[in-house]
Amino acid sequence: xxxxxxxxxxxxxxxxxxxxxxxxxxxxxxxxxxxxxxxxxxxxxxxxxxxxxxxxxxxxxxxxxxxxxxxxxxxxxxxxxxxxxxxxxxxxxxxxxxxxxxxxxxxxxxxxxxxxxxxxxxxxxxxxxxxxxxxxxxxxxxxxxxxxxxxxxxxxxxxxxxxxxxxxxxxxxxxxxxxxxxxxxxxxxxxxxxxxxxxxxxxxxxxxxxxxxxxxxxxxxxxxxxxxxxxxxxxxxxxxxxxxxxxxxxxxxxxxxxxxxxxxxxxxxxxxxxxxxxxxxxxxxxxxxxxxxxxxxxxxxxxxxxxxxxxxxxxxxxxxxxxxxxxxxxxxxxxxxxxxxxxxxxxxxxxxxxxxxxxxxxxxxxxxxxxxxxxxxxxxxxxxxxxxxxxxxxxxxxxxxxxxxxx
Numbered sequence: 368x369x370x371x372x373x374x375x376x377x378x379x380x381x382x383x384x385x386x387x388x389x390x391x392x393x394x395x396x397x398x399x400x401x402x403x404x405x406x407x408x409x410x411x412x413x414x415x416x417x418x419x420x421x422x423x424x425x426x427x428x429x430x431x432x433x434x435x436x437x438x439x440x441x442x443x444x445x446x447x448x449x450x451x452x453x454x455x456x457x458x459x460x461x462x463x464x465x466x467x468x469x470x471x472x473x474x475x476x477x478x479x480x481x482x483x484x485x486x487x488x489x490x491x492x493x494x495x496x497x498x499x500x501x502x503x504x505x506x507x508x509x510x511x512x513x514x515x516x517x518x519x520x521x522x523x524x525x526x527x528x529x530x531x532x533x534x535x536x537x538x539x540x541x542x543x544x545x546x547x548x549x550x551x552x553x554x555x556x557x558x559x560x561x562x563x564x565x566x567x568x569x570x571x572x573x574x575x576x577x578x579x580x581x582x583x584x585x586x587x588x589x590x591x592x593x594x595x596x597x598x599x600x601x602x603x604x605x606x607x608x609x610x611x612x613x614x615x616x617x618x619x620x621x622x623x624x625x626x627x628x629x630x631x632x633x634x635x636x637x638x639x640x641x642x643x644x645x646x647x648x649x650x651x652x653x654x655x656x657x658x659x660x661x662x663x664x665x666x667x668x669x670x671x672x673x674x675x676x677x678x679x680x681x682x683x684x685x686x687x688x689x690x691x692x693x694x695x696x697x698x699x700x701x702x703x704x705x706x707x708x709x710x711x712x713x714x715x716x717x718x719x720x721x722x723x724x725x726x727x728x729x730x731x732x733x734x735x736x737x738x739x740x741x742x743x744x745x746x747x748x749x750x751x752x753x754x755x756x757x758x759x760x761x762x763x764x765x766x767x768x769x770x771x772x773x774x
Contacts, residue, residue: 407626407773434706438625440772442705443475444487448771452617452628454599455770459573459611461603462506462514468576470516471594471603472555473613475630475768476569476713479562489705489769493712494556494567497665500653502714502764503556503567514570519553521575521646524592529641529691537691538673543641546596549648555633555766556651556714569713569768571595571632572646573613579603596644597630616644617770619696621736622704626773629701633766639717642687643765656716657760659702667702669715669765670741672750674722676732685734698734700741704769717763720750 411418425436434440441448446457462470476489483490497503506514527546531537555571574582574594581593585602594601600614617628631643635652639645659668675686679694690697703710720741722732726749735741744750745758752758 438772438774440706441770442627442772443489443768443770445474446487446612448617448628452771452773454614454616455628455630456600456612456614459601459603459613460513460570461579461611462516464516464518464520466518468520469574469578470514470572471574471577471582471613472570472572473615474568474570477566478568479564479566482566489569489711489713491569491712493665493667493710494569494714495665496663497556497567497654497714498558499655499665501552501650502554502653502665503558504552504554504650505560506557506570508559508561514557514559516557517552519550521547521549521553521572523547523574523594526592527596527641527644531691534688534692535677536674536688538687539638540642540691543638545637545640545647546591546644547640547646548637549633549646549650552650553646553648554650555648569766571766571768573598573601579611595632595646597632618643618767620699620701622701622738622769622772623707624737624740625704625707626736627701627704628770628773629767630770631765631767634763635765636717636761636763639763639765642690643767645766648766651714651764651766652762654714654716654764656762656764659716660710665712666714666716666764667710667712668738668760669702669717669767670700670735670738671697671717671719672699672722672735673719673753676734683732683734700735700738701767702738704772706772711769713766713768715765715767717761717765718759719752719761720745720758721753723749723751723755726750 409418410421426434426438426440446455448455457473460472476491477483478495480490504517506516525546528544530542531540555569557568557570558565577593582601582603587600589598597615603611615630617630631645633646633648634640635649637647640647658664659666672686674688676683677689685698687697705711731749
């Protein structure tokens with residue numbers, strides 16, 4: 368996503384992309400309004416009996432559910448998801464910064480296992496190792512159970528602009544300017560310093576320095592100059608239960624061959640932030656990358672394909688060219704998610720890959736859905752970095768909390 372002030376890691380536009388739900392591309396593009404992605408087909412497909420004759424998925428089939436079995440499994444249980452999994456509705460929280468300005472945020476992940484279970488958040492033990500630089504800011508819990516944050520502003524007023532490159536190589540885009548920009552100290556990763564164990568939470572800011580009346584978009588028609596570009600509806604106080612909610616657009620991805628969804632809320636690079644309809648937050652780029660899964664690493668890897676197969680009806684469709692052409696989500700590959708692996712983190716180290724001319728000429732280019740499948744293609748030389756350079760980290764960090772796992 369991109370290009371406001373250049374990312375502090377100064378990554379070239381062409382080496383900076385991540386997952387995004389792209390749609391029609393005009394000079395100015397708002398969040399995707401395309402049809403919701405379809406979940407996997409039900410087991411009744413191809414049989415002569417209706418779906419009603421089939422039992423629940425294995426993950427729900429026992430008195431004590433085993434979520435490691437075949438899904439679907441809603442991972443971020445704090446809210447709800449729609450039938451297709453294309454959007455999620457979460458509790459909306461109100462805090463303040465030290466200057467007294469309103470900070471509207473969501474909670475998605477935490478290093479506190481007990482509170483993750485109690486609130487329906489994702490547990491991420493790795494996130495505890497993020498507090499090594501500017502990627503984590505402090506917050507204080509108050510008597511009314513709200514948070515006071517270190518001052519860190521987010522400007523939601525810019526208009527998101529995305530102009531794809533010339534087909535068939537729509538990536539990199541000609542123009543990419545994010546619709547929201549955090550200041551130098553803004554990060555969604557927050558350490559609650561006066562809570563037991565000083566846990567770290569993933570608390571993306573959805574709106575800043577606006578009143579509840581200004582955010583009354585309970586029926587949609589959201590003003591994205593006031594809120595995050597992924598917001599589809601926002602209601603500070605739902606009349607039914609007095610709890611504010613926000614509905615966000617999600618993105619389809621694959622984790623170890625399992626289709627899933629996440630929300631991409633921030634990126635340390637402006638091009639990637641634009642592509643993901645997220646907030647440009649350079650501070651999270653201070654996380655150490657390039658050594659995922661090693662001791663004390665706070666991140667997981669995200670595998671982004673630039674030049675995968677295209678064609679809106681092509682079952683092998685994948686990648687940034689396809690997304691920028693308006694064909695749908697780029698369908699990227701990620702590492703571990705809860706219930707599949709114990710090393711999940713919402714902070715993703717973006718690895719950008721290109722199918723080589725040799726692989727394309729041999730007809731090897733296809734949809735990749737598993738991390739080790741991807742790495743095997745890299746080892747064989749069929750996927751490389753840009754212009755044949757070694758494949759690896761771009762230095763870009765993307766904040767993408769997981770929502771659901773379909774299988």
